[in-house]
Every structure is written in structure tokens, then in C-alpha cells.
Amino acid sequence: MNLDYIIPNNWSIIEEGFNPDQVKASESLFSIGNGAMGQRANFEEKYSGPTFQGSYIAGVYYPDKTRVGWWKNGYPEYFAKVLNAPNWIGINVTVNNEELDLYTCKAVKNFRRELNMQEGWLSRSFVATLQNDIEVEVQTTRFLSLDLDEVGAIDFKITPLNSDAEITFQPYLDSGITNEDTNWDDKFWDTLNVSHENNQAFIQAKTMKTDFYTCTFMESQVYIDGKSVVTEPAFSSDSNLASFSYTYSVKQNETYAIHKFGGYTVDRNHNKNELITAAKSSLSKATTAGFVQLLENQKQAWAKIWDMADITIEGDVKAQQGIRFNIFHLNQTYSGKDATLNIGPKGFTGEKYGGSTYWDTEAYCIPFYMATKDQEVARNLLTYRYNHLEKAIENAEKLGFKNGAALYPMVTMNGEECHNEWEITFEEIHRNGAIAFAIFNYYRYTGDFSYIPEMGLEVLIGIARFWHQRANFSGQKNKYVILGVTGPNEYENNINNNWYTNYIAKWCIDYTVETIQKVKEGYGDDYKRIAGKTKISHEELAQWKKVADNMYFPYSEEKNVYLQQDGFLDKELITVADLDKSQRPINQKWSWDRILRSPYIKQADLLQGMYFFEDKFTTEELERHFDFYEPFTVHESSLSPCVHSIQAAKLDRMEQAYTFYLRTSRLDLDDYNHEVHEGLHITSMAGTWMSIVEGFGGMRVKNDTLSFEPKIPEQWKGYSFKVNFRHQIITVTVNQNETQFKLEGDKDLTISVDGKAVTISPNLLVTI
Template sequence: MNQNYIKPDSWSIIEEGFNTNRVESSESLFSIGNGAMGQRANFEEHYSGKTFQGSYIAGVYYPDKTRVGWWKNGYPEYFAKVLNAPNWIGINIEINGEQLDLFTCKKVENFRRELNMKAGWLSRSFKATLQNNIQIEVETKRFLSLDLDEVGAIQYVIKPVNGDATITFQPYLDSGITNKDTNWDDKFWDTLSVSQENNQAFIQAKTMKTDFHTCTFMESEVFVNGKPVSIQPKVNTDKQFVSFSYEHQIKKNDVYIIQKFGGYTVDRNHDKTKLVPAAKEVLKKAISLGFSGLLENQKQAWASIWEMADITIEGDVKAQQGIRFNIFQLNQTYLGKDSRLNIGPKGFTGEKYGGSTYWDTEAYCIPFYMATKDQQVAKSLLEYRYNHLEKAIENAEKNLGFKNGAALYPMVTMNGEECHNEWEITFEEIHRNGAIAFAIYNYYRYTNDYSYIPEKGLEVLIGIARFWQQRATFSKDKNKYVILGVTGPNEYENNVNNNFYTNYLAQWCINYTLENIQKIESEYASDYTRIMNKVKLSKAEMNTWKTVADAMYFPYSETHKVFLQQDGFLDKELVTVSELDNAQRPINQKWSWDRILRSPYIKQADTLQGFYLFEDAFTTQELERHFNFYEPFTVHESSLSPCIHSIQAAKLDKMEQAYAFYLRTSRLDLDDYNHEVHEGLHITSMAGTWMSIVEGFGGMRIKNNTLSFTPKIPKEWQGYSFKVNFRNRILKVTVSNNKTIFLLESGDDLEILVNNKAVLIKNKQLQTLNSISA
């Protein structure tokens, strides 16, 4: 059964009532971030119940040594871990000598937590009765600044309501923290120094092995009834900890307030010997703005993001809340300011998957960032892979014995090295190479900016084409090239032969690379000469690629008229999901791996993923046949599955299914469909939620170099709208039951296709069409 405690609201995530059993889930759901750092929604005050502490700094990681029972040649030596960073949010609180701890309070009433997505802040309020019978009312507000992205701010307000009280705020920094997700219980951090002066404190620490230097800092101010009070704090320090204690006598119904500013300076952005001065500088800026000034800037920064990225839905609050939650978390995770960074599947909300880069970025995230940001943001994501090309070549050579510049991009990476420790995924789930090549094509198709390909992208494509040619094997029996021993997107099948999606990508990658070599040779002569001299590519080698591509094998069933997910798929006992006992779900938590591998059940779109990426290569009738065949076997136990199925169901006019899949992808975490939200959110699949509206219901495509729409609307909605930045033009699309309205908010006039008919959209003029796609 799915969870159902988040209150429906258009702009906020709201929890009412305190339940110790859902603390860890809420810590994930109410996470905050600003692209440079993020944190789970841990309480500021001490909490002795079950909790998952987590604060994370973008780009800072640790190479945790791989732990396996049997070491196989080719295993990566480490699995990169996003690090639980030194804690700066903590504020221990004592009231008449008793520590505030919601787990041990006699009573907790009126508990309310809100993540305000419109303005980018997190709040809590509650009334608590402590063991000493003191009753207090508490209100907190916290945010991570988008403007000063090294700093966050907390305001904590306490009111004693049944008598006067002595209240102590003890803000602290603590570097004696550990990761929940660790293989060997290694010590990840080495604390170098703890210092304090006036109301400021600093802990300098570095990561073991990777040697990232950080400074965690804080400064606090206290107020009574809104007026600042000067208290000389008691200072407590040890080797990994520093705290200030601000004690004050507070009368009944007066309010005692602390405003705490904290965060991180990191040697990725500063000289490692000057991290404390950098911290002092950012604290000076934050204090001069004050909590309210910093919060006002936060509201304006988020307003600017929402102006472009918002999707409105009328008549369906849960659907509206779901899409905004997804868009909000994507922007909290990655804003495109730093090309050294990428998007981890959990973002800043948990440690699972190591916080590293997967193929999710290229297949799911790039379309969102292309359409809702400046195109340079998406280009930075492409450049991230170019910068790791040498590591990808080294990966293919060292672990597969491939030669001549063949490149296998890592399944999981922080710095270009492979750091995933499951063989079946690391060296079998090779379709990620194809997703990276597709992203280059997708970027050019959408932006019409070809510059990346001659400058950098062609080298990536050549390395990938070389990989596919060497990875294929000629089968005398089939008189075709086959690709053996792979895992497709459906990870409930390991070590299979001729996965359709993988083979199709391989063929496409080779042909696309050859097409671009030809284009660059004829149109970018100097780039062509430079690249060919660098990669030493001959006509003979290209002919070999072409031979492989032209003779690629695709398993096919004449009986069902469908491409088979892989050889032998029809040998399985084809029992559909609808015939599966619900008590057996999710199968990844109920079944042995052997049982899963022998079943026909599909974790996520696999063959259908190919039909999504290469829609133009297949007819609608072929798509429908494949959808009707494969979807009944799909358990959607990957976060990446519902969005693809929603898009395809909408194309096939299966609107009830499209809507159900949309709700599942948009509320995957809010309703905890997979019963794992306590581990963190599914950030990269959230971009798929955006796609399910824009590409699914909106029907947005690029056809013949022209922006195209086939708008549809679920019966549950009265209307919806979204914006896209298409080739430096901002186009707003508003869809209702009987019409679609287009408004070109900025940029040159734009000709688009609507239901395959050309329509000219003029700048600042509304264009209303009186019907939508049937």
C-alpha cells in the first residue's frame, strides 16, 4: 500500500501530525538544495529516534573500496560515495535544563512541516510538552540560498506557553559524522582544525584519499521578541566539534529566536589555504542581508526559475503538486552553473547510488534542461562527457581489452572512472554508450547548434562507434553481427544475447557517427583535419564499422510481429503482471534474483525505450503492437519506467493509461510507490515526469527541423500549460478541452506544426486553435 500522508497543495509539500515511523521518509521528501549543496530535512534540534542524517556538498566524494565476496578481473576498485558532510544545521536546545527531543517529549501537538516550493524554504511548527512539563511552541524556517550558494540560513523560534523558562540555544558544527552507506566503515573525513572567534566558528576538514578540503562554518544571532540581545556565549570545542551556548530567561509567551547562518567553502572553488577567509566573506554578506533580506532574495531567485520552468495544471491538485515537486527538486539539484558537476540519481537527498552520474542524465535530464534553461546548461552536460573521454577509452582498454581508441563510458562515475561494483551492470549495461551519443544528436536536433559536434562531440562519437564495432561478434550461424552477454535497461534480465535496444543503439550510433564525419569533412575542413590527425581514423576502419551496422541482428517474432527484447524471451512462462498476486509485489523485495531472472517481468521500458528514442523509425501501428505486447509484463519497479510508458500511451490515445502512468511518475516519491523513499528521492526520473507532460500530453517533437505539437488532455484536467525555450525563443503552450493557445513571449517569429499543420506564431501575439488532437 502506498503512503498517503502528504497533503494535496498546489505549491507546497505539507505534513501534519507527528509520526516517528515516517521521520526518515519525510527527511527525504522535504530535502532542500541549491545546486552547490543540499541536505535531508533533519531536525535542527537533537532527535534520538530513527533518523537518516545527511548533508552533502556537490562534487565532493570518497572512493569506498569495492566489497564483493569473489573478486573478478575487471571489477572497479572502488564505488564512489557522495559524502555525508560535516553538520552545520545542528542547534541543541535546553529548556529548564532538559534537552528538547521530539522522540522523548510527553506530547507533540499541532506538528506541521511545509516545503514551500514557490519560495524555496522549509518550515516546521509544533507544540511540545517536555518531561519536565514545560510546554513550548516552536516555529522554524530554513533555506539554502540560491544567490549565495555557499550559505544556508535557519530561524528557530521558541515560545514557552505555560510559564517562564530558561532556554539555551546551542548552535554547533560537527565533523565527527559517518556515512550510512559505507562498505568498510572507513573514516571518510580527517578534521584538520577547529576554531572560533566572536560568534563565528569554523571546522576545516579534508576527505581521505580524494583530498577535498572544506571549511564548515557558522555564525548566529539571538533575539527576544524580535529585538537583538547580546549574550556572551559559552564555548565548547573538541577535536571534531564546536558549539556556542546562548542562555536566556524567557517569560511566558515571549519568543526567543536564533538566526543561524552556515554552510561550506570548498577547495573546488577557493585556494585550500584560504577557506576560512572565504567563509568569513560569505558570512559577512549573509549577515549584512540578514535572514529576512536573504529570504527575500531567495523568493525572487525561485520566482525567476518558476517563470520559465513552471507547468500549471487546472482541476487536479495532486497532479499539480506532483509536477511542481519534480521540477523543484531538479532545480535544487542542478542549475547548470558548474560544468564540472552532473546529476546524481538521488541528488542531495540520500546516499544510495553513490551520488554519481548515470546514463539517466543523457536519456532523461538533458531534454528538461534544454527546454527550461539556456541551451548552454545542456551543452555543459555534454561537455562533461567530452572531458571524460580519455577515461572512457582507458576503461574499454583496461577492462575489455579493446584497442584503437574505443571508448566505454562508465555506468557510474564521479570523475570519468568506472566506479560501479556489480559486474552485470558495469560491463554488460553498455547501452549507456548509446544514450551519450543520442544526447549529442538530441541537443543538435533541439537547439540547431551544431558547434559542439565539430569542436568536441565527434571525438566522443568516434570512440563510441569504435566500441560498438569491437563489441559486436560475427555469427556464422545467423550471417549477422550479434552482441552477446549484455544487460539492457531491463535489469531483471542479466547476461542476455542480442538485447534489441542495445543492438539498435549500436547500429544507430555507427551510422550517426559516419553521417557526421561526412558532414564535418565537407563543411568544417579544419576541424576534420584536426580530429582525423588526433584519432587516426582511416577509411578502411569506417568501412568495417559500416559492415557491422548494416548486418546487425535483431531478434524478431513472426508470431507476435514484434522485436524480441532479447534472444529467448519467448522461452519464458509468459504470465502477465495482472495475473501476479499483489502480495508478491514489488518482486525485487519479495523474490530471489534467480526467480526474477527466469520470469518474464520487465523492470522498465526496454524494447519500448528504443521505440521512444527512435520513434520516427517506426510506425504508430508498430509502436502499438509492441506496447500492447510488452507493457503487460512490465512491473515498473524502476523510477525511469512510468514516464516513458505515459508518453507512449498518450501517443497511442490510451489516455487513461497515460494519466495513470503520469500520476505514478509525478508522485513516485510523494506516494512512495516503490516503498523506498526513506533512502532518498528519484531525482533523475523527475525529468521524465516533465517529459510525460510536454512530450506526452503536449505531444512536443522535432519534425523536419520544426517544433511540432499534438496536444491532448486527460479527462481529469480542465487545462494545463508549459513553456519551452526553443532556439532562444520562449513559447508558452496552454491546452484546454477545446482549444490550444500559443504565445511567443520572446524571440523571432516561429513556424510550428500543430497536428501536422503549419502555424506561424508571431512575437507577443496569441494564436488560438479551436481544437486539440483527437
Template sequence: MNQEYILPNAWSIIEEGWKPSLVKSSESLFSIGNGAMGQRANFEEQYSGDTFQGSYIAGVYYPDKTRVGWWKNGYPEYFAKVLNAPNFIGIDVHVDGVVLDLAFAKAVKNYRRELNMKQGWYERSFEATLQNDKVIEVTARRFLSLDHDELGVIHYTVKAMSGNMIISYLPYLDAGITNEDSNWDDAFWQIGEVTKDNHRAFIQSKTNKTNYGVATYMQSELYKNGQHEQYADYYDETDKSVRFKVESQLAQGESATLIKYAGYTSTLNHTEDNLVNAASAVLDKATDLGYEALLDLQKNAWADIWNMADITIEGDLKAQQGIRFNIFQLNQTYLGKDSRLNIGPKGFTGEKYGGSTYWDTEAYCIPFYMATKDSQVARNLLKYRYDQLDKAIENAEKLGFENGAALYPMVTMNGEESHNEWEITFEEIHRNGAMVFAIHNYLRYTGDYSYVPEMGLEVMIAIARFWQQRATFSQRAQQYMILGVTGPNEYENNVNNNWYTNYLAKWCINQALEHLNKVKDGYTSDYERIIGKTNLTDGELMSWKEVADNMYEPYDDKLGVYLQQDGFLDKEIIPVSQLDKSQRPINQKWSWDRILRSCYIKQADVLQGFYFFEDHFSKEELEKHFDFYEPLTVHESSLSPCVHSIQAAKLDRMEQAYEFYLRTSRLDLDDYNKEVEEGCHITSMAGTWMSIVEGFGGLQIIDGKPSFTTRLPEEWDGFSFKINFRNQILKVNVSKSGTDVKLEGKHAQEVIVNGEQRTLEPDMVNA
């Protein structure tokens, strides 16, 4: 039974009713972020119940020393962890001296949370009867500013519901926090000076090893019945925290509101000696503007995002809520402003996976950011990998590769590999192919070839060198093979000739050869610079071509399908439909040995190749492979349903496509995997967007033109979306009466709509 306590709503995530068992799940689902920082939806006031405290700063990490049972040559020495940053949301609340703590309240009524996705704020409200029988009504709203991305704002109101009472607010900063996810329980932070100045407090901290400096700051002011009364001033401190205090005498029906401005400044953007001054400057801006003006800015900023990124679905409220939740979380996690940052699988909602960068960005996320923002955002994501090329070459050197061969990391913060499960660190090398595919995807979508001579070709060369060295020539078969790998299906380890990996390797080499010729012909000075830098020779190019031209691809003539790996048909092939439900999910019910010997597939593997290279295979080939592999797929990766939804839609299997769409869009809202309290699946949310735009919308780029082959799920009355294609906006509206495409731009645009070629004029609707 899936968790289904979130109320259906087109623009908000809403929870009603006080259920302590759901607190940690809601802390994930109601998380907020602004691309530069984020936080779980922890309570501002004290809470003694089960909770997972989490505040995070983008790009600030700690190299947690690797912990394994035994060491292998090539293991990374550390796992890069996003850090639980100092807590700035804290507000102790006392009512006639009794602490507000819902874990000890005599009664909690009218409890409600709302994450307003349209306007970008989170609110919690309730009525509580405390141990002293005082009854209060609390409404707490907060947001992380998009316009001022070092600033968070909290508006916390207590209303007296049972006679006179004294409300004491004690806003605080606490740097004495730890990560839930830690290998050795090391101290991640050095806590420095605690300072106070003119109603303001600051704590300076520095990360151990990586030496990121952070100033956490706050200023709070009290309003009574809407009128400003006073500022909170110094109350007490420890070597790790500081509290201020302000009080108000309330009669029944009166309210006291604390507005707290707080946040972080860090050495990512400021010098260490200027962190406190920079924080004061943020507070100056915030207090000059005030809460209402800051909230209006927030609403306007989100309106701009939604104007481009929104997908509307008519006739299916849960599907509508699901896609907007996914789009909202993606924008909270990454906005494309800073090429030093990337998209962690949990974003700012939890610590699992270290908050680091995976191949998810290149395989799943870039299409979303290309289409809903401008090409510079996707270019920044590609630049992130170019800037880390030297580290990728170092990673390969540690494994014995030479001559500038690069192996991009499975998990990273700074370009160094920081994943230490051998079957993934050493063997899940298909991630290298995702880097080249992302460049290819960027080129066909944006038409911006300048990235290749400036940066991309160097990446392709280094990756081609890796594949040429990684391949083994089989005297028996007289072909090149890639041995000892793990494909996207992590339920098979150390297999030979994973088809997806071999196909990618061949394709990557051919891409490097093709673009070398293009740059040689059209960008002479760049070509000479790159050849000089890489020392590339004609002899080396011939060795690449030899590997690519003779790459082995496992195939079964009888079934007419590419094999996931050489030994796949030696397994007992039993469809998932014949598995007893009590055995699911197998990753929680079976031993690893049993999983590895089974035919069951965690996520798209061969079908991942058919997704990437859809134009390489016919619809009949896709159907044959889908019919063979999908029935063996347990979809126990968050990245699995989206790829299968897209392919089911291409095969006109709309019931199945819709079912996969609903699963990917509501994966966290309905907690399919029973793990949402650890955080949301941010990178797979980009796959949800693809399920609609590339699946039901059928978006492909064919000969430089956008093509839409639209399909409407039976459950929907219609849907619409926009894409930014080469700096012109295309709005696609699909209804039961047909497909309309409207152009918002300055120049005519050729498109293909359900097989018909059309020329769109600006603001013209094609029915």
C-alpha cells in the same frame, strides 16, 4: 496501500501530526538544496528517535573500496560515494536546563512541516511539553541560498507558553559524522583545525584519498521579541565539533529567535589555504544583508525559475502538486552553473546509488534542462562527458578494447567506472548509446551544431570504435551480433542480442559516419585536428560500416515484433495481470534466479528504443509493441512509468497515460516503492516532466520545428507549460476548447499544432 500523509497543496508539501514512524520518510521528502549542496530535513535540535542524518556537497566524494564476494578482471577498485558532510544545522535547545528532544517530550501538539516550493524554504513547527512540564512553541525555518550557494540560513524561534523560562541555544558544527552507506566503515574524512574568531566558528576537513578540502562555518545571533540582543559565543569543543551558546530569559508569551548563518566552502572553488577566509567573506555578505533580505533574494530567485519551468494543471490538485515537487527537486539538485557537476539519482536526499552520475542524465534529464533553461546548461552536461572521455577510453581498455574505443561508465563521479555488479558493469553497455543520443537530442532541439566539431565528434568516434569491436560476426547467420549483455530490463542478464542494444549500436555508428562527413565539409580545421588526434583511417570507417550494415535484429515474424533478446519467446509468457498481488513486487518476493527466468520486465526496454527513435517507427508498430511488452512490465524501476505514459498518450490511451503519469509524479510523495526514507528518485523526476510535455503536450522536433500533438486527460480542465526553443519562449496552453501557443521572442517561429502548420509572431496567440 501507498503512503498518503502528504496533504494536497498546489505549491507546498505539507505534513500535519506528529508521527515518529514517518520521520525518515519526511527527511527525504522535505530535503532542500541549491545545486551546490543539499541536506535532508533533519531536525536542528537533538532527536533520539530513528533518523537518517544527511548533508552533502556537490562534487565531493570518496572512493570507497569495492567489496565483492569474488574479484573479476575489469572490476573497478572502488565505488564513488557522495559524502555525508559535516553537519552545520545543529542547534541544541535547553529549556530551564532540560534538552528539547521530541523523542522524550511528554506531549507534542500541532506538529507541522511545510516545504514551500514557490519560495524555496522549509519550515517545521510544533508545541511541545517537556519533561519538566514546560510548554514551548517552536517554529524553525531554513533555506539554502540560490544567490549565495555556499550559504545556509536557519531562523529558529522558541515561544514560552507556560510561564517564565530560560531558553539556551547551543548552535554547533559537527564533523564527526559517517555515511550510512559504507563498504568497509573506513573514515571518509580527516578532521583538521577547529577555529573561532569574532562570534564565528570553523572546522576544516579533508576527504581521504580524494583530498577535497572543506571548511564548515557558522555565526549565530539572538533576537528577543524581534529585537537583536547578542551573538552566540564560544561554549565548548571536541576534536570534531564546536558549540557556541546564547541564552534568553522569557516571560510567558515572549519569544527568542536564533538566526544561524552556516555552510561550506570547498577546494572545488577555493584554494585550501583560503577556505576560512572565503567562509568569513560569505558570512560578511550574509550578516550585512540579514535574514529578511536573504529570504527576499531566495523568493525572487525561485520566482525566476518558476517563471520558466512551471507547469500548471487545472482541476487536479494532486497531479499539480506532483509535477511541481518534481520540478522543484530537479532545480534543487542541478542548476547548470558548473560543468563539473551532474545529477545523482538521489540528488541531495540520500546516499543510495553513491550520489553518482548514471545514464539517466543523458536519457531522461537533458530534455528538461534544455527546455526550461538555456542551451548552455544542456551543453554543460554534454561537456561533462567530453571532459571524461579519456577515462571512458581507460574503462574500455581495462575490458580489453583497443584503439581509443570508449565505454562510458554505468556509475561515476570522475569518469572512472565505479559500479561492481558484473552483469551491469560489464554488460549494461547500452549506456554508451545514451551518450550519442543526448548529442543528437541536443542538436535537433538547440540547432547548435558547434558542439559536434568542438567536442561531440570525438565522443562519437570513440563510441563507434567500441561498438565495432564489441560486435561478433556470426558465421551461421552471416550477421553481426552483440552477445552477453544486459539491456535496460535488468531482470534479464547475460542475454544475446538485446534488440535495444543492437539497434543503438548500429545507430551510433551511423551517427559517427554522418557527422564525420558534415564536419569534413564544414569545419575543415576541426576535422583535421580530430583525425590527427584519433588516427582514424578509411579502412577503419569501412569496418564500422560493415558492422552497422549487417547488424542482426531479433524479430518474430508470427507476432510481428522485435524481440527483447534472442531467447525471449522461450520463456513462459504470462501477463502481469495474472500474477497474484501477494507476489509483488517481484524484486522483493522472488529469488533472483526466478526473476531472470521469468518474462517480466523491470522497465521499458524494446519500448525505450521506440521512445528514443519515435520517428523510425509507425504508430501501428508502436501499438503492436506496446501491446506485447507493457502487459509483461512490472514497472519496478522509477524510470519505467514515464516512458510508458508518453507512449500510451501517443496511442490515445489516456486513462493508462494518466495512471502512469500519476505514478511517476507521485512516486515519492505517495512512496509507491516503500523506500522513500532512503531518498527521492531525482532523475526519474525529469521523466515526469517529459510525461506532460512530450506525452500530453506531444512535443516533437520535426524538420527543426516544434510540433505539439496535444491530449488532455479527462481528469484535467487544462494544463500549460513553457519551453525555451532556440532562445525563444513558447508557451503552450491546452484546454477543453483547444490549444493556444504564444511566442515570447524577437523572431517569427514556425510550429505545428495538432497537425496544422502555423507561423507565430512574437506575443501572438494562435487559437
């Protein structure tokens, strides 16, 4: 299969030529979403070839009972499945009683599919010869409205080219759907009612176990050559299906079209007894506007998003397409409107991994949303974790921790842990540190301390209590150690003293102690409330500090580097360059036993710590560790290339930084890991943004000042990006000779550029 079939284009994802082998991959790549719902790019008409059907509603999930061979105490009861929701996009098409199905057509030519990222719509066009020899031209356009986020719209046009034909459109709703990803092949949905009224149809259904009530709805109107046709459709239904039939005798070269509006109302947003009423209201707004006006509104909504979020790259179309693809999907996945939602690793593009929230949000996504939206959006993501604090304390209690120690879940929908692999669930505890780091990072960037006394300090106390209890004193080392963990490198399980885990544990405790003091001094009422609730005491803080001050960090005098974990040098240290290419990716070629014994690193591990805490290490230390660990890194995690790109740029290794950038930005477009058919890597897309802004742009916050150290790959003529820093918007434009800064706002801002203070004034261009 051609993995590089997407045509380079600055603003669109384009596929030309119909290849059934690429259908599943394209269904992922051309996915659309609006924050409230999303769907894979399945065809509207019937397709009998291999396909992965997928429509998803934000926040709706099913607790699929854990399936393991041997139960262990502390195992989560279930794995939260992202649910394939009832399908509303379907439109069966028959031409003289012959079904339109690209898999069985005699010929398909001029096939073209486009995802226009600038304007937020998906289109398809082709000419097909059916089994009955009638040739038809088809054009479709589809989008999920950002303005009316319960509604999507489809324009489906068909033109018979070589004869007159009787054509039937059969728009339908289908709740008889199944998940690709399921432990026990359970039935996830219970259809409650199928009904219709005029041209509208409704299927009310609820999820089993979790009882999310939904109404899937549709309304359609047909046209001949653009003129509305008044027709009384036939309605049919069964227990899971509702469909209308619109039949018309279409002359040769006449265009028969249907506008279909559909979507979901959910009891997360409405009273469960009023979902049909809410659906009618949404349909009324959509049909009153009409397809053309709704599409115009969509273009304007996306223009507003791009005005702030766009990154331009001159002279490198593949790099430009890559970053826009990443930014587009991040905005389709999470809008920031709803503090009960989060950013799942597949977004609305597939079902793998389950759950909606990983440490990826805090480690990778918050910087993107902080800088490209209002800071309230990032605050919502932190509020989400505060709202789950009680569950995090329960999760820790299940593993034997006490006194309010909190262990945030590796994977969750509602705050409960729902990841089923013990080496991740019990051992990948560094996720706790990312949540504390995000609190620190949010305050560092926004200057908004208010989150901490209101909510964040309680989260920090729970996390610090966990680290204090998770470490134990080693008499042999005369230090505190953390045993039996999996670091960010998931190709090492159950190892001792992962440097990154130990380092972030120490940092969390130190940061929490410092923050308690700050709240005590400046926010007395909040401190009293929190101290009363958590029963924090001076004696407890002293015990924490004893652990933090005496934490063990494995180090090799011979190699002059910190060790990723105690046993790293016991491995056979063969670099990736000396690994037979036919053995890659090792996670698809090797046994787990062989991977665990190898020196190969899935993603930045120790280097992740040096990325987070770079101000604690010299550039020479970073270089030494980068040179030691990167040659063993296989980058088989989507989260790997971005961190390495940022660090390579910091070390002035621009060719390497550029290579890593292309890999992170085109990870899915070029299907580096041979898995794009399962869905996209949404959370790592935020890392792509960081690799430009923090990597090439060198953006940091140092000493409460926004700082830049701009660099540019030789492949680019120039690039530019915007950041919203403390309610002032700065545009940074870098080319091969100079960097320009422009400020929107009403007051001057002093920034640092290559270590020197520079004051920029509103609407005046500063060139350096």
C-alpha cells in the same frame, strides 16, 4: 505506515501531525538544495528517534574500496560514495536544563511541516510538552540560498507557554559524521582544525583518499521578541565539534529566537589555504543582508526559475503538486552553473547508488534542462562527457578494447567506472548509446552544431569504435551479434542480442559516419585536427558500416514483434495482471534467480528504443510492441512510468497515459516502491516533465521544426508549459476545447500543430 500522508496542495509539500514512523520518509521528501549543496530535512534540535542524517556537498566524494565476494578482472577499484558532509544545521535546545527532543517529549501537538516550493524554504511548527512539564511552541524556517550558494540560513523560534524558563540555544558544527552507505565502515573525513572567532566557528576537514578540503562554518545571533540581544556566548569544542551556548531567561509567552547562518567553502572553488577567509566573506554577505532579506532574495530567485520552468495543471491538485515537486527538486539538484557537476539519481536527498552520473542524465535529464534553461546548461552536461573521454577510453581498455574505443561508465564521479555489480558494470553497455543520442538530441533541439566539431565528434568516434569491437560475426546467423549484455531491463542479465542494445549500436555507428562526413565538408580545420588525433580512416569506417548494415535483430514471426532478446519467448509468459499482488514488488519478494527466469520487465527496454527512435517506426508498430511488452512490465524502476506515459498518449490511450503520469509524478510523494526513506528519485523527475511536454503536449522536433500534437486527460480542465526553443520562448496552453500558443521574442516562428504548419508572432495569441 501511511504512505499517502502528504496533504495535496498546489505549491507546497505539507505534513500535519507528528509520527516518528514517518520521520525518515519526510527527511527525504522535504529535502532542500541549491545546486552547490543540499541536505535531508533533519531536525535542527536533537532527535533521538530513528533518523537518517544527511548533508551533502556537490562534487565531493570518497572512493570506497570495492567489496565483492569474488574479484573479476576489469572490476572497478572503488565505488564512489556520495559523502555525508559535516553537519552545520544543528542547534541543541534546552529548557530549564531539559533537552528539547520530539522523540522523548511527553506530548507533541499541532505539528506541521511545509516545504514551500514556490519560494524555496522549509518550515516546521509544533507545541511540545517536555519531560519537565514545560510547554513550548517552536517555529523554524530554513533555506539554502540560491544567490549565495555556499550559505544556508535558519530562523529558530521558541516560546514558553506555561511558565518562565531559562532557555539555551547551542548552535554547533559536527564533523564526526558517518555515512549510511559504506562498504567497510571506513572513516571518510579527517578533521584538521576546529576554531572560532567572536560569534563565528569553523571546522576545517578533508576527505580521506580524495583530499577534498572543506571548511564548515557558522555564525549566530539571538533575539527576544524580534529585538537583537547582545550576549557573549560560551564556546566549547572537541576534536570534531564546535559549539556556542546562548542562555537567556525567557518570560512566559516571550519568543526567544536564533538566526543561524552556515554552510561550506570547498577547495573545488577556492585555494585550500584560504577556506576560512572565503567562509568569513560568505558569512559577512549573509549577515549584512540578514535572514529576512536573504529570504526575500530566495523568493525572487525561485520566482525567476518558476517563470520559465513551471507547468500548471487546472482541476487536479495531486497532479499539480506532483509535477511541481519534480521540477523543484531538479532545480535544487543542478543549476547548470558548473560544468564539472552532474545530476545524481538521489541528488542531495540520500546516499544510495553512489556516484553522481548515470545514463539517466543523457536519456532523461537533458531535454528538461534544454527546454527550461538556456541551452548552455545542456551544453555543459555534454561538455562534462567530453572532459571524461580519456577516462572512457581507459575504462574500455581495462575490458580489453583498443584503438581509442570508449566505454562510458555506468556510474562515475570523475569519469572512472565505479559501479561494482558485474552484470551492470560489464554488461549494461547501452549507456554508451544514450550519450551519443544526447549529442544528436541537443543538435536537433537547439540547432547548435558547434558542439560537435569542437568536442562531440571525438566522443562519437570513441563510442562507434566500441560498438564495432563489441559486436562479433555469427556464422550461424550470418549477422553481427552482441552477446552477454544487460539491457535497460535489469531483470535480465547476461542475455544475447538485446534488441535495444543492438539497435542503438547500429544507430550510433550510422550517426557517427554521417556526422564525420558533415564535419569533413563544413568544418575542415576541425576535421583535420580530429582525424589527426583519432587516426580515423576510410577503411575503418567501412569496417564499422559492415557491422551496422548487418546487425542482427531478434524477431518473432508468430507474435509479429521484435524480441527483447533471443530467449524472451522461452519464458513462462504470465502477465503482471495475473501475478499475485502479494508478490509485488518482486525485487523485494523474490530471489534474483527467480526474477531472471521470469518474463517481468523492470522498465521500458525495447520500448525505450521505440521512444528514442519513434520516427523510424509506424504508430501501428509501436502499438503492437506496446501491447506485447507493457503487460509484462512491473515498473519497478523509477524510469519506467514516464516512457510508458508518453507512448500511451501517442497511442491515444489517455486513461493509461494519465495513470502512468500520476505514478511518475507522485512516485516519491506516494512512495510507490516503498523506499522513499532512502532518498528521492531525482533523474526520473525529468521523465515526469517529459510525460507532460512530450506525452500530453506531443512536443517533438521534426524536420527542423518544433511540432506539437496536444492531448489532455479528461481529469484536467487545462495545463500549460513553456519551452525555450532556439532562444525563443513559447507558452503552450491546452484545455478541453483548444490549444493556445504565445511567443516571446522578436521574430515569427513557424511550428507544426497536428501535422499542419502554423506561424506564431511575438506576443500575439494563436488559438487552434
